[in-house]
Amino acid sequence: MGQDRQEKVATSLADAVAEEVGASLAPVDAELERLYPGDPGTRQPVHTVYVPGDVFAADTVRSWGDAALALLDEHAPDAASFAAVLGLADDLAGPVYERVRAKLAREPVEDLRVDFEDGYGPRPDAEEDEHAARAARLVAEARRAGTAAPYMGIRMKCLEAPVRARGIRTLDVFLTGLVEAGGLPDGLVLTLPKVTYAEQAAAMARLLDAFEKAHGLEPGRLGFEIQIETAQAVLAADGTATVARMIRAADGRATGLHYGTFDYSACLGVGAAHQASDHPAADHAKAVMQVAAAGTGVRLSDGSTNVLPVGPTERVHDAWRLHHGLVRRALARAYYQGWDMHPGHLPTRYAAVFAFYREGFERAAERLAAYAERAGGDVLDEPATAKALGGHLLRGLDCGALDDEEVTRLTGLTREGLEAYAAPRRAGLTAGE
Secondary structure, three states: OOOOOOOOOOOOHHHHHHHHHHHHHHHHHHHHHHHHHOOOOOOOOOOEEEOOOOOOOOOHHHHHHHHHHHHHHHHOOHHHHHHHHHHHHHHHHHHHHHHHHHHHHHHOOEEEEOOOOOOOOOOOHHHHHHHHHHHHHHHHHHHHHOOOOOOOEEOOOOOOOOOHHHHHHHHHHHHHHHOOOOOOOOOOEEEEOOOOOHHHHHHHHHHHHHHHHHHHOOOOOEEEEEEEOOHHHHOOOOOOHHHHHHHHOEEEEEEEEEEHHHHHHHHHOOHHHHOOOOOOOHHHHHHHHHHOOOOOOOEEEOOOOOOOOOHHHHHHHHHHHHHHEEEEEHOOOOOOOOOEEOOOHHHHHHHHHOOOOOOHHHHHHHHHHHHHHHOOOOOOOOOHHHHHHHHHHHHHHHHHOOOHHHHHHHHHOHHHHHHHHHHOOOOOOOOOO
């Protein structure tokens, strides 16, 4: 009977002490909620395709898919030959190849940016106005027809003095065209290149705020990606991380940080032959970006390779191997998105992504199922690991590497269940706790 009696626990601090501590930390609690809301939980595309503003057309998405399929037909017509080029395991060769071809037929481009910056070049204002207006019309028409990529938008010129007015005008023409064509579509993405100072991110936020007010749009409807392409964007003159200040200066509108491989490398004096996304200078920049973005809800994107899979089969295979290796390397470092500059990069982008999610699928599913059931196992996972496992499986589902049925069968969880683990409450608790 004595064992059933609740034992009195001794304490030393008065309730007022805890209340005082809570009151003193209330501003910090609010700051954490505002600055570090966590991942938005929405789909992140595995890549961004850049198409010059004068080249973008109504059939761009489909033509990229067709060109990629034609390259496969010519240089890797079956699963065995494709796997041999990329070094895929035998058990992955068939599933990956089939999924790559299906993806190229169904949804060849996940994110498309109509480029009015480096890929576009200087030209008369009237011509750029025309191309920006046409881009808005084509994007709106593609949305209505169901032929758009899930995410689409423009990369304007930067806000440096020589091109500032032109960049602002192109942004205005494009957004106004979308509003007049029926409204801003879902999946709209805007990219601001060559951001060097936090004040430039703040200026972009003010531009978008002004546009929203001019059209009576919901405040915060428009966000933008920040391209990190200069040394000063990573490390300021006072030794602080500029990129962290950029996120804050964007006032909640920053959606992504995109690494610019070649501009950044050139800024540091890296020779052309060594400008690549796996250069030590690139790794340093992206590590700073990654820490700055952690917990803010701002997503990361790696850059591109300029080695194109064109020419004879041997050269195409060499370019495929290079691209595939760079994508795999980025995925392992939690850079789940990158740039693709040519249709020939699509087969290896999707091959790397699909293999990445499929090769660890069963083990990840088993671990999450054991965690959900508290069944134990040979790995003692914590809530943070369950979050990572849930996020991993969701990314695999979003891109088409995994299917809902097989994930549910092995985890016992629906998509909603996975989302509960991937986006836990701030206190660190996950579903079921």
